[in-house]
Amino acid sequence: MIRIFDASLGGTCGTAGLSGRGGWAAACTAGRAGRAAWHAACLAAAGAGVFLAAVGAWHDAATGAEPDAPRPARGEGARPAPARTDAARDESGGAGGPRPAAARPPAPRPARGEADGGAYPALGWLVRAEAGGVALGRTRDVVEHVRGLPGIYTGAADPVVAVRFGTADSRPQDGPRSAVHREAVYDAPGGRTRIVFGRLSPAVLVESAEKSLRFAPAKAAAAPAGRPGDRRDFAPSAPEDARLPRYVAFVAAAADGRPSGPRVLAVAELGEAGVRLEMAEPWLVAWFGQDAPARGHAEVADQQSPAGSNKALLSGGGADRLDVPVLVRLERRPAALALRGGELVLEFAGPAGKVALMPLFGRRIWLAEETEAWKSGLPEEVLRQARLWARALRDFPVSVEESASADPERGEVVFAEKFAWTSMEDDWRTPPVKAAPVPPMLAVALGGGMPVTFHSGGRQVKPADGRWMDQAGGAMFIEGADAYEWRLAGLGKYVLPPAAPARPAAVPADARPLVERLERHVREMVQAGLLRPLLYIHGGLGTDWYANWYWAGGPETVGAIARAQPYLSADLQAAVREYAATELAARPPLTYDRSLYATGAERAPYAIPYDQVRAGTSAAREEAYRRRNFLLDLYRLEAARAALGVGPDPAALREQAGRLAADLEARMDWAILGPSRLRTVSNVHEARFMTLQGSAAYNSWLAGAVGLARLARRNGWAKEEQQAWRLAARLAAARVGQARYVAEMHRMGLVRGRAEDDPRCIAHIDPACTVVRWGPVGTVTMQDQEFPPFIDLVPEVGRLLGDFARPECAMYLAHLDEAFPYWYLSEGPKQTATEHRTCPLWHISGNVAAQAYVLGGKGEAVRRYVDATRFKGDLFYIQNLVAAIESYAE
Structure with missing residues (x-):
């Protein structure tokens, strides 16, 4: 299998922005005044046709159906999002390499510029090619301000510096592009300039025929007034605050050309004539010091601040000045550095050649007062970092x-x-x-x-x-x-099939009550017959905006009872086999049919009046989640075949399974080892509650790869087995990386304090997704104590996390016990309340399994978290009982 990320493939990978005006801005403003006013404003906004609508489902990889184009937000200034084509979804050409020329996308179009806010999320910069040059900023954070959990928030999509070419009218054109890089080209009287940026290097490469390189204050991109992201405390730096770097440092050369040590220049003192540069090494470092724009809240990024690990903005003050030191790596010796016309000008005797620019420390936090002290001389750490990357960027x-x-x-x-x-x-x-x-x-x-x-x-x-x-x-x-x-x-430990399940010779006496509870619950489920999915409303009756459907698919049901099968009595085992076959016939796997949600007996001891349910609200989220979990269904179907001897026809399943895996593999982002170019999502429910993306999605994708590998081995599918193992390897590394992400943030200085005191979990959001929470976002890293990392956790994924990320997972679970000691109640309150009546069932669904499989808890340490349930066929309850029973085994 070969995947090629090069300039010959073409294609697009844009981010569709969703925004609203007027009513939504009023709703956000009203939120500060009080809950009642906020709800009233939201209803008014919805009535005015401005409230953001949810988009449709994720691509139906199993059937090959095309996804609908993302719908734009309605209201003044909204722009239609482009339809997503095969080219946009699969730039790499899939598992087999690049597509033939006839299948390639059209010729490159003009680069997206300031007029439409187009920007590309490169590895180190958010790059915006615009008229007259390119603006470099930091990629966006996701903010959960109202709930007091902004987490790693260190700024919005802050502009840092702009590099100018030609004239103000010079327009960029798209050059070659691939899944890992982009190019923009400027043709100007002074010569051609080429910009290269992407996912392989934290730097942006500028190759210019001009005899100067001009740095200008970077202004925020033009945006419709009143969009949700334009909150005063969290908005990007205002255009009038945009400034040039305050200082520039380089290693000066003595008369004999040898290094004489670092030299620091104050930009304000350069003058139009400039300062002659005698450089012993091919780099400069520029930074802002006290001129750093307001880019975020140091308090929420500092574990030692009064906010602590809860990340509440206790001070209530404005944003802090945070610096972003920039490394400028040169190919040609500059003649002088001048301050001319409000721009910092690097002059050359001939063409400037290649210049690489990168945020020297990535997203590390530097306070303005810290970097201001560098004017007396570069700290050894900064000098070492600059030299390291000056070599690497050669x-x-x-x-x-x-x-x-x-x-x-x-x-x-x-x-x-x-x-x-x-x-x-x-x-x-x-x-x-x-x-x-x-x-x-x-x-x-x-x-x-x-x-x-x-x-x-x-x-x-x-x-x-x-x-x-x-x-x-x-x-x-x-x-x-x-x-x-x-x-x-060592991947076989998690991927290769276990020995055929069999009833344990003897269940420990302490576990017998759990076995009896499992027997009663499964028997009640079988006797009830086909059960309809449960619509669980956790935000109050009258709407299903705060609601989710549970236990809807045949594979989900048979996968759960397959896990229970070894612990059931002989007569119930026979009944379960028949029940599983009936379930799969009534709800065929790898299909989505909403009409089936109305069939079967009620699971809940109550009924929800139909006229109190706006079915359309949750329907799109439900379809997106089910289709995304088709891959996880392969794991469930393999478990059912192994334990119950039931399942779909292997030939038909092979075709669908291969298509699912190929679709996911074709979307893999080289940098994060996970899929990108997925469907655009439009609200927090799709991103968090429905786990369209994030750590929970990786749990299910990895489990699906494991299931496919086992199905392939069972049925002799050689191609699909290779496919599954490749997916499993990438996703396993990605999932461990996500679990360790916060600890690495501490090590690298993105967060200050003790990693041992930070219980957060991280989930990456696809660069091609736009998630509207308090504002449009692009490439983001989302964290939230309410973004549970263990949804859809299976034993194999749990053991992987236990082997390579146990301390980080233990920290999350320990914090949950301390901050929310009754989290395990099946219909308990939500951790931070907000607008919810109870906690969504998904939020806690994998935590008991995590206690058993990630932490390796034994006996009572796991059993204490298994609560009762009032729902028939509660698959989470079955899962928890099995995990607790197995925890008693030696």
């Missing part, structure tokens, strides 16, 4: 060709990465480095001890630590390599 990775192969017998998957470069033959004669990047999320996962080794040139090598982190993960690279392999071993 050769810039543009594309990568990746191939992968699995050896199921050895439990190993090998990924081969081969890079194409553009190099700086610089005036300082820096020798080639070829710092081949490691996928950023893999770099985070390595800290958990995953058995990954790297090989280049026939020998094992160790990646260098770039001491850099941004939202996609950390920076590591293999020095001196055009290509390398990374091998993940």
Whole structure:
């Protein structure tokens, strides 16, 4: 299997922005005044046709149906989102490499610029190609301000610096592009300028024929007034606050050309004539000091602040000034540095050549007063970091060709990465480095001890630590390599099928009450016959906006009772087999039919009047979730076949399963080891409650890969087995990286304080998704104590997390016990209340399994969390009982 990320593939990977005006802005403003006014404003906004609508379902990979185009927000200034084509969804050409030329997308169109707010989420920058140059900013954070849990919030989509070319009228054109990079080209009287940016390097490469490089204050992109993101405390820096860097430092050269030490220049003192530069090394560092714009709240990013781990904005003050030091790596020796016409001008004797710009420390927090002190001399840490990356950026990775192969017998998957470069033959004669990047999320996962080794040139090598982190993960690279392999071993422990399930010889006496509860519940379920899905409203009757459907699919049901089968009596086991066959016939797997939701007996001891349910509100979320979980259904179907001997026809299942896996594999983002180019989602319910993305989605995707691998081995599907193992390897590394993400944030300085005191969980949101919470966002890292990391957790994924991320998972679960000691109640209150009456059942659905499989809890340590239920066929209850019973085993 070969996946090619290069400039020849073409395609698009845009982010559709959703915004509203007027009524929604009023609703946000009213939220500060009180809950009643907020609800009234929301209703008014909805009545005015401005409230943001949910978009449709995720692509039906099982049937090959096309997804609907994302619907734009209604209201003044809203723009229609482009329809998503095969090209947009699969730029890599899928598992088999690039598509033939006839299937490629149309020729590149003009680059998206300031007029429509187009920006690309590169590894280190949010890059906006606009008239007259390119604006570089920090990628956006997700904010949960009202609930007091903004977490890693360190600013909005802040502009940092703009690089200007040609004239103000110079318009960018799209150049070559791929799944991992973009290019923009400017044709101007002074010569052509090429911009390269993407997912392989934290820098943006500028290649210019002009004799100067001009840096200007970066202003916030034009945006419709009153959009939800334009809150005063959390908005991007205002245009009038945009400023130039305050200081520039470089290593000066003595008369003999040798380094004489770092020199710091105050930009305000440069003057139009400028200062002659005698540089011993090919780099500059620019920073803002006290001129840093207001970019966020240091309080919420500091574990040692009064906010503590709860992240509440106790001070109620405005945003703090946070600095973003910028490394400027040069190919040609500059003649002078001047301040002219409000721009910082780097002048050259000839063409500027190649220049790389990167946020030197990624998303690390630097307070303005800290960097202001650098005017007296660069700290050794800054000098070391600048030199490290000045070497690494000598050769810039543009594309990568990746191939992968699995050896199921050895439990190993090998990924081969081969890079194409553009190099700086610089005036300082820096020798080639070829710092081949490691996928950023893999770099985070390595800290958990995953058995990954790297090989280049026939020998094992160790990646260098770039001491850099941004939202996609950390920076590591293999020095001196055009290509390398990374091998993940020991995967068979989680992927290979276990021994055939059988009833234990003897269940410990302490576990007998749990077995009896399981027997009663499953028997009641079987006797009730086909059960309809449960619509559980957790925000009050009268609407299903705060509601979810549970236990809707045949595979979900048979997967749960398959887990229970070994602990049931002989007569009930026979009845369960018949029940499972009936369930799959009534609700065929890997299909979605909403009409079936009205069939079957009630699960709840109450009925919800139909006229109190706006069925359309939850329907789109429900369909999106079910279709996303078709891959997880493969795990459930394999479990049912192994334990119950029932399941769909293997030939038909093979075709559907292969299509599902191929679709997911084709969308894999090289940097985060997870899928991108998925459906756009429009509200927090789709992103969090429905777990369309995030750690819970990775739980289900990884479980699905495990299920497919086992089905393939059982049925002799060689191609699908390789496919499943490749997916499992990437997703396993991604899931461990997500679990370790907060700890790595502390290590890299994105959050200050003790990692041991930080219980948060992190979930990555697809760069192609737009999630509207308090404002439109692009590439984001979302965290929330209410964004549970263990939804759809299966034993194999739990054990993986226990092996490589146990301390981080234990911290989350321990905090839950301390902050919300009755979280395990089946219909208990929500952790932070907000607008909810009770906690969504999904939120706690995997926590008992996590106690057993992640933490390895035994006996009473797990049993104490198994609450009763008043629902028939409560699949979460069955799952919890089985986990507790198994925890008593030796």
